[in-house]
Amino acid sequence: MVNAAGKFGPYNQPGSAPTTPVIGVGHARALPLGGQNGSDLVRSRIALRVRLQSVRPGDRLPDAGVLAEELGIGEITVRRALEGMCQDGLLDRRRGRAGGTFVAQGWDTVVALMHDAEEAASLDAFHLLLECGLVAHGSGEVPAERLDPLRALVDDLDRTDDPADMAELETRFHLALAEALGGAGIREFAADLLGRLCLLLPAPLPEAVREQNRCHAELLTELGRGATEPAVQAVKAHQRSRHR
Template identity: 35%
Template sequence: MTELRRGPVVPQVASLLRQRIHRGDWRPGDRLPNEVQLAAEFGVGRSSVREAVRLLAQDGLLDVRHGSGTFVAAGTAGTSDVRRLVRRARVLEVYEVRRALEVEAARLAAQRVRPEDIERLRADLRKRQDERGGDPAVFVDADLAFHRAVVELSGNALLLSLFTAAEPVLRQILTDLVRHETQLPDSSAAHADLLDALERGDPDAAVAATVANLDPVLRGLGSALA
């Protein structure tokens, strides 16, 4: 049985399924094991498997045929490029929302953070840095864990709810971007600046670091779509 990490289950199941497809465990046209088998393999409920399959079907990776099963979608390189463009469009919209909520979350977190919170953030950031250059899905999980921690420290339940709603889409598409795009900017310095601003309790600097982190990717996505 595959052991999942702590946190939302559905994105992790979707990520594992995506990894197995990209790795070639299932080829285009292959039928996946049924929900019961996958649920047993991942140690989750059937509803979590069903939702993860739905997400991958939306991205064009799976083809759900009612009465027959779930199959790896067949497609040419051209259709794959189109799907990637669609995913970029989705993440651009999500990034616009993400920027707005994370800027405000960083401002609030700088005012409310405690010394013990800084130690947790430092550990999260260290894990993010350790995963750079490794498995894209693991790196994205570590990156989002750091950002989620900042949003949690804002103390604003609505901001956290919005981030939680956007997180599955971000996880899916950022993993794809990290895996396939070679020109993504390195935002390590901006992450370190954000941690430093929070430790100093400086809201303006926290906002500036968040903007420096997110805006280059946002501009890059906009240019790619243009």
């Protein structure tokens, strides 16, 4: 069973000092990625896969050995992380010939129970800074064709009303943005942040994603013409719409 008292080890820090707002950033607790150990990585990457619908509730996960290789960490760490996620109710373990580790049918319900507004705000603030930095850094230097996959995601998002598809495409946009502006390493960094956010916040509501997609479109227009300041403003407007 899940309870609010903290089975979610890495995400709850009951003894930590209260957050002091810092001008400009909003929520600065510990360095957001400081606590990401191997077990956190397994959790956040599985959460990201669920958000991206590459695994769905009821689907069997790859074996621990395969996950370990994919994530570049030890198999024992993966097994321990999967066990923890089973205890939290995020995953189910089934024995027997058709057994294995499955994404729990109640995944979304459990994530809603794990909601941690403070930690989420801290990571979200950090993600905002990352994107503002990437946009300012890349503005005027991004080849037009590198933004094409991003435009395709904006169009795909405009064409769907399915909440899960919308949440997926919203997350895909930000991974693709990180890759287009920062390369593969920055994409992994963004994946760490976004995967952790997938465990701290429920999937965004369709109306919010619709508004965010207008910010995506605006961002691409401004990036395309090398207008740094309006591009950064579009990133900030996107974040504000998420909190509305």
